[in-house]
Amino acid sequence: MARDEAPTTERETDSVVPWMRAPIDVCHVDSCDLDTLPFLHPRLKKALENMGITSLFPVQVAVWHETIGPGGFERDICVNSPTGSGKTLAYALPIVQMLESRAVRCIRALVVVPTRDLAEQVKKVFNTIAPAVGLSVGLAMGQSSISDEISRLIKTPKLDAGICYDPEDISQNLESAVDILVATPGRLMDHINNTKGFTLEHLRFLVVDETDRLLREAYQSWLPTVLQLTQTSDNGLFPSSIPFVPSAFGSLQTVRRQSVERGFKGKPYPRLVKMALSATLTQDPSKLIQLDLHHPLFMTTGEDRYQLPEKLECLRLICESGMKPVYLVALLKSFGGGEKCIVFTSSVETTRRLCKLLNFFDDLNIKVKEYSGGLDQKIRREELKAFIKGDSQVLVASDALTRGIDVKGVTNVINYDMPQFPKTFIHRAGRTARAGQAGRCFTLLSDHEVRRFSNKILKKVGVDSCQTHSIPPTTLDPIRTTYADALEKLKKLVELEGAKKERRGSKRKSRTGNSQSKVNKTTSET
Numbered sequence: 001m002a003r004d005e006a007p008t009t010e011r012e013t014d015s016v017v018p019w020m021r022a023p024i025d026v027c028h029v030d031s032c033d034l035d036t037l038p039f040l041h042p043r044l045k046k047a048l049e050n051m052g053i054t055s056l057f058p059v060q061v062a063v064w065h066e067t068i069g070p071g072g073f074e075r076d077i078c079v080n081s082p083t084g085s086g087k088t089l090a091y092a093l094p095i096v097q098m099l100e101s102r103a104v105r106c107i108r109a110l111v112v113v114p115t116r117d118l119a120e121q122v123k124k125v126f127n128t129i130a131p132a133v134g135l136s137v138g139l140a141m142g143q144s145s146i147s148d149e150i151s152r153l154i155k156t157p158k159l160d161a162g163i164c165y166d167p168e169d170i171s172q173n174l175e176s177a178v179d180i181l182v183a184t185p186g187r188l189m190d191h192i193n194n195t196k197g198f199t200l201e202h203l204r205f206l207v208v209d210e211t212d213r214l215l216r217e218a219y220q221s222w223l224p225t226v227l228q229l230t231q232t233s234d235n236g237l238f239p240s241s242i243p244f245v246p247s248a249f250g251s252l253q254t255v256r257r258q259s260v261e262r263g264f265k266g267k268p269y270p271r272l273v274k275m276a277l278s279a280t281l282t283q284d285p286s287k288l289i290q291l292d293l294h295h296p297l298f299m300t301t302g303e304d305r306y307q308l309p310e311k312l313e314c315l316r317l318i319c320e321s322g323m324k325p326v327y328l329v330a331l332l333k334s335f336g337g338g339e340k341c342i343v344f345t346s347s348v349e350t351t352r353r354l355c356k357l358l359n360f361f362d363d364l365n366i367k368v369k370e371y372s373g374g375l376d377q378k379i380r381r382e383e384l385k386a387f388i389k390g391d392s393q394v395l396v397a398s399d400a401l402t403r404g405i406d407v408k409g410v411t412n413v414i415n416y417d418m419p420q421f422p423k424t425f426i427h428r429a430g431r432t433a434r435a436g437q438a439g440r441c442f443t444l445l446s447d448h449e450v451r452r453f454s455n456k457i458l459k460k461v462g463v464d465s466c467q468t469h470s471i472p473p474t475t476l477d478p479i480r481t482t483y484a485d486a487l488e489k490l491k492k493l494v495e496l497e498g499a500k501k502e503r504r505g506s507k508r509k510s511r512t513g514n515s516q517s518k519v520n521k522t523t524s525e526t
């Protein structure tokens with residue numbers, strides 16, 4: 001179960017920080033054609049058109065107006081906008097536009113996301129626009145080789161053969177190879193602590209995507225560390241005493257001076273601008289305070305705390321107990337092979353077993369793949385790629401990985417296990433009905449879950465109508481027999497795997513036993 005969706009503290013529900021009480025309601029903002037978007041750089045307009053984008057979504061227009069042009073980035077921005085509403089481009093576009101005029105290459109924008117798959121996805125979005133204005137985007141995420149990553153993030157100076165250089169001198173003049181870095185917290189900390197030449201000294205934009213998840217995550221140290229590395233020298237009203245001496249290799253010192261920003265005295269410039277975004281942005285003051293926001297501007301969508309995508313249809317199936325797989329297979333068969341579907345379970349183990357069970361239904365004729373934290377990153381990436389390409393039609397997934405994942409053409413989401421928290425429901429359902437498309441979210445319920453589902457989940461997320469989807473017995477009955485066979489095969493497989501695990505365990509024991517006896521023998525001989 002994804003820890004990050006755990007129920008919020010009571011405080012979060014009844015007390016709202018002052019700056020969240022009068023938000024900009026994105027419902028009152030219209031989409032805007034690229035032709036009429038003020039100040040948009042022509043090369044960025046072209047890059048967007050090459051992606052098939054001809055207008056910006058409301059949340060993107062709202063953020064653009066608060067970041068580009070006269071009031072540009074005067075305030076930090078917090079965005080609470082539904083899944084699939086285009087939050088990634090909402091922050092990527094203004095940041096790329098603002099960095100277009102940078103002279104020297106160094107990390108000026110850092111985007112922190114909770115998972116590796118999301119990091120790769122966000123980097124891809126930046127890569128569709130940043131190169132158009134000469135900016136380079138880097139990726140820092142765990143489970144990939146850190147040395148390869150360093151070679152892509154840090155540029156070592158060209159050394160003339162035959163001249164011996166002082167290594168100290170070289171490390172003093174390592175330069176960043178990227179302008180924008182997308183990172184997961186763990187790997188970001190690795191680079192901050194160990195990578196020579198890696199610096200956030202020149203950082204101007206910090207984006208915390210899926211904020212509520214990141215503020216809950218265990219590796220909390222990344223946020224105070226980044227804020228500490230980018231704070232101004234707090235020396236009253238006089239410019240920072242740090243000497244402004246560009247080095248021989250052209251790297252420059254970012255002098256965060258005190259300066260008068262329109263109406264805000266005493267804040268340093270260039271101030272680190274922060275943007276926090278989520279479909280379920282926390283309102284908990286104790287969490288928000290960690291961001292150390294500067295005169296934050298809050299943008300939300302509609303009156304309610306949470307907003308589901310406009311064209312999302314919610315349905316429920318009440319299943320005989322122990323028969324959920326039969327109802328699931330009947331539902332998958334009813335979709336027809338062409339439609340993409342994500343099936344959510346509440347654990348890695350259930351994900352693994354359910355995926356195997358579905359593949360034992362010989363007449364299902366749908367390619368089902370697993371997508372969970374139990375898989376190695378490389379395999380997971382391959383499975384996701386195959387799903388995006390349409391080589392597989394159904395992904396059985398655990399919650400930990402799906403926040404923000406954007407796969408076009410997912411028309412159905414199925415909650416095989418009932419989501420435990422409202423946020424889990426929102427992020428699962430949010431894998432469909434994206435970018436204004438229609439989509440359906442089915443939830444399989446046993447009798448005893450029906451009441452809890454409507455009171456603890458649907459009511460909290462503002463769903464007042466959830467149709468009951470029924471499957472005729474004539475459809476279910478033939479599946480019951482194939483279910484019995486599939487279950488038999490799964491049991492045999494589990495026993496086989498158990499036996500293999502046991503054999504491996506005993507081999508390991510005997511190896512350690514032998515080596516122990518060897519040690520005993522040698523020690524007894526000596």
Ligand SMILES: Nc1ncnc2c1ncn2[C@@H]1O[C@H](COP(=O)(O)OP(=O)(O)OP(=O)(O)O)[C@@H](O)[C@H]1O
Nearest residue numbers: 053055056057083084085086087088279404406435
């Ligand atoms: N202006 C646009 N016009 C058309 N499509 C767009 C536009 N902006 C974004 N999209 C598409 O909308 C989809 C959703 O975008 P994105 O993943 O940024 O949503 P999100 O709000 O971050 O969702 P989540 O909360 O799940 O992370 C993507 O496929 C993206 O390519």
